[in-house]
Amino acid sequence: MMFALATIRNQAASRFAVRSFSVSSAAKKDFLQDLYLKEIRGYKPDAKASKADVTTKTFAAPKTPEAPKNDVSIEADLKTYEQNGTLPQ
Numbered sequence: 001m002m003f004a005l006a007t008i009r010n011q012a013a014s015r016f017a018v019r020s021f022s023v024s025s026a027a028k029k030d031f032l033q034d035l036y037l038k039e040i041r042g043y044k045p046d047a048k049a050s051k052a053d054v055t056t057k058t059f060a061a062p063k064t065p066e067a068p069k070n071d072v073s074i075e076a077d078l079k080t081y082e083q084n085g086t087l088p089q
Contacts, residue, residue, distance in 0.1 A: 080086075
């Protein structure tokens with residue numbers, strides 16, 4: 001009896017362990033990919049001038065900024081500092 005149960009179990013396990021391959025699914029083509037590749041291969045860009053060529057401007061460098069003007073008279077501030085110990089505001 002034990003031997004018969006073991007044999008039945010082995011047969012059931014081997015039946016599920018077998019892999020099967022479907023030939024029809026492997027033979028199907030990917031129509032979406034074929035359509036995409038056909039459209040990519042058939043693309044021809046226009047020979048007209050693009051908008052970038054028409055709307056470009058020549059480059060003009062910006063003016064260099066002027067150095068800030070220093071309104072402080074160092075000699076007068078130094079005299080004031082020596083006399084009062086503080087700088088004028």
